[in-house]
Amino acid sequence: MDPGFEARLREGGETFEERDATLLRAVDEAGSLNAAANGLGRSYARSHERIDDLETAFGPLVERQRGGAGGGGSRLTANARRLLARFDRLRAALTGTAAVEETVLEGRVVAREGELTTVETVAGSVRALAPDVDRVQVVVRADSVTLHDPAEAPPAGGTSARNRFDGRVARIDRGEAVALVTVAVGEGDAPGDDASVADSPTLAALVTIDSVERLALAPDRPVVATLKATATRATPAPDV
Amino acid sequence: MDPGFEARLREGGETFEERDATLLRAVDEAGSLNAAANGLGRSYARSHERIDDLETAFGPLVERQRGGAGGGGSRLTANARRLLARFDRLRAALTGTAAVEETVLEGRVVAREGELTTVETVAGSVRALAPDVDRVQVVVRADSVTLHDPAEAPPAGGTSARNRFDGRVARIDRGEAVALVTVAVGEGDAPGDDASVADSPTLAALVTIDSVERLALAPDRPVVATLKATATRATPAPDV
DNA sequence: CGGAGTTGTATCCATGACGGAAGAACGCGG
DNA sequence: CCGCGTTCTTCCGTCATGGATACAACTCCG
Numbered sequence: 001m002d003p004g005f006e007a008r009l010r011e012g013g014e015t016f017e018e019r020d021a022t023l024l025r026a027v028d029e030a031g032s033l034n035a036a037a038n039g040l041g042r043s044y045a046r047s048h049e050r051i052d053d054l055e056t057a058f059g060p061l062v063e064r065q066r067g068g069a070g071g072g073g074s075r076l077t078a079n080a081r082r083l084l085a086r087f088d089r090l091r092a093a094l095t096g097t098a099a100v101e102e103t104v105l106e107g108r109v110v111a112r113e114g115e116l117t118t119v120e121t122v123a124g125s126v127r128a129l130a131p132d133v134d135r136v137q138v139v140v141r142a143d144s145v146t147l148h149d150p151a152e153a154p155p156a157g158g159t160s161a162r163n164r165f166d167g168r169v170a171r172i173d174r175g176e177a178v179a180l181v182t183v184a185v186g187e188g189d190a191p192g193d194d195a196s197v198a199d200s201p202t203l204a205a206l207v208t209i210d211s212v213e214r215l216a217l218a219p220d221r222p223v224v225a226t227l228k229a230t231a232t233r234a235t236p237a238p239d240v
Numbered sequence: 241m242d243p244g245f246e247a248r249l250r251e252g253g254e255t256f257e258e259r260d261a262t263l264l265r266a267v268d269e270a271g272s273l274n275a276a277a278n279g280l281g282r283s284y285a286r287s288h289e290r291i292d293d294l295e296t297a298f299g300p301l302v303e304r305q306r307g308g309a310g311g312g313g314s315r316l317t318a319n320a321r322r323l324l325a326r327f328d329r330l331r332a333a334l335t336g337t338a339a340v341e342e343t344v345l346e347g348r349v350v351a352r353e354g355e356l357t358t359v360e361t362v363a364g365s366v367r368a369l370a371p372d373v374d375r376v377q378v379v380v381r382a383d384s385v386t387l388h389d390p391a392e393a394p395p396a397g398g399t400s401a402r403n404r405f406d407g408r409v410a411r412i413d414r415g416e417a418v419a420l421v422t423v424a425v426g427e428g429d430a431p432g433d434d435a436s437v438a439d440s441p442t443l444a445a446l447v448t449i450d451s452v453e454r455l456a457l458a459p460d461r462p463v464v465a466t467l468k469a470t471a472t473r474a475t476p477a478p479d480v
Numbered sequence: 481c482g483g484a485g486t487t488g489t490a491t492c493c494a495t496g497a498c499g500g501a502a503g504a505a506c507g508c509g510g
Numbered sequence: 511c512c513g514c515g516t517t518c519t520t521c522c523g524t525c526a527t528g529g530a531t532a533c534a535a536c537t538c539c540g
Contacts (some may be wrong), residue, residue, distance in 0.1 A: 067537025071485025154400030195419035307507025311515025
């Protein structure tokens with residue numbers, strides 16, 4: 001079951017989406033709306049209409065010229081390029097979060113100040129942004145977990161990363177440039193107690209290969225994981 | 241222009257989306273598919289068909305019972321509840337990234353190891369995940385920036401947060417439980433030089449009110465911002 | 481001056497999605 | 511044994527989407 005999404009930009013009742021982005025890009029490459037629509041296997045008339053609609057909401061997108069050398073053509077405006085870049089950024093951000101590994105911890109809310117809560121989980125207590133229910137799932141995205149050398153871990157008061165877990169490396173999955181480090185964060189496990197590592201809850205952290213080497217990460221090495229409360233979101237737990 | 245998305249879960253050619261989630265939730269509340277479809281203003285026949293299709297891809301979702309007390313009814317399976325929870329987590333994660341403030345820095349790629357690059361920007365050099373182009377926009381999400389007390393900032397080698405900026409607080413926008421802190425990260429600005437703060441590039445950081453107080457953050461106070469390379473994504477810059 | 485290859489604009493039509501309606505099967509309760 | 515409110519199944523009308531086609535307008539070029 002793989003997660004996905006469809007990115008959108010809304011403005012003035014009109015929504016710009018993937019389909020529109022590919023159309024604009026095709027116009028940019030082909031130099032004419034006709035060729036673009038043709039190349040995409042879409043009808044010229046609809047594409048033309050679509051661009052008209054988009055322009056009323058997002059401002060001028062293509063400069064059209066009819067007649068002339070080669071019969072004319074269309075070019076993207078600077079506004080259109082900015083729109084495309086904005087759309088790309090949104091999609092990149094969403095792609096990141098949709099694709100990245102995540103750790104899910106079930107727990108219950110034990111304190112709350114507005115949206116900010118303290119959630120008690122098997123891995124200890126976590127500060128997270130949570131909706132107004134009692135039992136929640138805390139979602140920790142692997143790319144939001146920072147790992148530290150225990151000797152040099154920042155003191156609890158000196159940083160805005162308010163969640164801190166002492167743990168030990170359980171596993172390292174190396175990729176090309178990044179590595180997924182699984183950290184056992186069982187609360188009361190004594191160092192050297194093998195059984196506890198196998199059983200304790202884990203937290204996945206996505207770090208660069210570089211960091212793996214700088215921190216000399218290896219299975220069973222102690223490590224400190226920190227994560228920001230504002231990057232930690234909770235959702236209602238399923239009441240099975 | 242506000243960003244948005246449509247979350248999806250794909251499995252076996254079928255895609256589960258918002259519409260389906262609301263249908264399942266309505267069945268859960270109403271206790272019968274008939275009442276659910278009716279309440280949503282959707283046709284029973286279509287809703288029934290849709291659930292059938294979803295079940296062939298995602299496994300059993302509703303236990304149907306026809307006849308009996310009250311004519312029967314439908315209840316969600318545990319599988320359906322897990323699916324809903326999974327969908328909620330995805331949506332929550334996407335909502336977070338779509339809604340959060342972001343800082344965009346233009347720059348050029350000066351080094352690359354696979355997907356991991358070093359990008360030179362006005363705010364200094366940043367390690368980020370970037371596609372294979374020369375000029376990029378680096379996107380830094382405010383909830384991925386961690387702030388530190390300069391005196392207690394972790395040494396560069398002892399943490400997996402590989403990007404580090406020394407700066408000063410430019411502005412603090414307090415919310416209910418969180419605050420958006422704008423940090424001036426100009427490279428060579430001398431402390432006390434007011435003009436440089438106004439001109440230098442800024443980085444937005446989303447932290448809890450709590451952290452604002454612990455770190456005694458206030459305009460013009462020095463602060464260290466760190467962020468992970470794996471949470472920093474770049475996209476091609478628009479070639480205007 | 482005509483041809484070429486566009487941009488505009490209008491119209492037709494195939495397809496799919498959806499609601500509405502109608503009817504059969506079901507099983508508990510009165 | 512009958513009625514009720516479901517779940518199932520089928521058929522039809524409607525609407526939105528989008529391709530296909532046709533045609534006028536335009537302007538540079540040979």
